[in-house]
Structure formats: C-alpha cells, structure tokens
Amino acid sequence: xxxxxxxxxxxxxxxANRRRLIILRLLSAQGSTSxxxxxxxxxxxxxxxxxxxxxxxxxxxxxxEQVNTTVNYSxxxxxxxxxxxxIKMIR
Numbered sequence: 659x660x661x662x663x664x665x666x667x668x669x670x671x672x673x674a675n676r677r678r679l680i681i682l683r684l685l686s687a688q689g690s691t692s693x694x695x696x697x698x699x700x701x702x703x704x705x706x707x708x709x710x711x712x713x714x715x716x717x718x719x720x721x722x723e724q725v726n727t728t729v730n731y732s733x734x735x736x737x738x739x740x741x742x743x744x745i746k747m748i749r
C-alpha cells in the first residue's frame with residue numbers, strides 16, 4: 659500500500675505520541691481490545707484513551723467494531739507502511 663506524503667505526515671504525527679505507541683503495542687499483542695481495557699492497562703481515563711484511539715482511527719492506524727455497548731479496537735488488516743515499521747520497532 660502506497661501512501662501520499664500528506665497521509666504519511668498525518669500517520670507520523672499520530673505515531674509521535676508515547677501512549678499511542680503503547681496502544682499499538684497492546685493491540686499487536688492482544689488483538690481486539692475494548693476502550694475500557696486499554697484505559698485500564700494505560701492507567702488513563704476513558705476519555706483520554708478515547709481521544710488517543712480517535713487520533714489513531716482518523717489515520718487508519720486502528721479499526722473499531724461495536725459489539726452491543728462495547729467498542730473494540732484492533733490493528734487493521736491492511737496496514738500503512740509506517741504502521742508496519744512502527745509495530746516492528748515497538749515489540
């Protein structure tokens with residue numbers, strides 16, 4: 659998958675945050691995970707965790723799925739090249 663320079667810039671901006679990298683590492687290890695579980699793992703509020711996940715979602719670095727009242731996040735099947743590189747580096 660080839661990204662434009664603008665898309666790549668937005669991806670790097672989203673990745674330039676320690677907590678977002680931790681979220682990606684968590685999703686890489688655990689697969690689909692709820693906002694509440696991610697917030698608990700990071701010791702962050704639900705609202706702060708949701709903001710980080712929204713930033714990742716807006717750049718297609720994560721996918722979301724709603725199951726009843728729970729929203730689960732996971733890494734996308736088709737990953738941008740920058741995400742693939744980041745996952746290799748943070749494992």
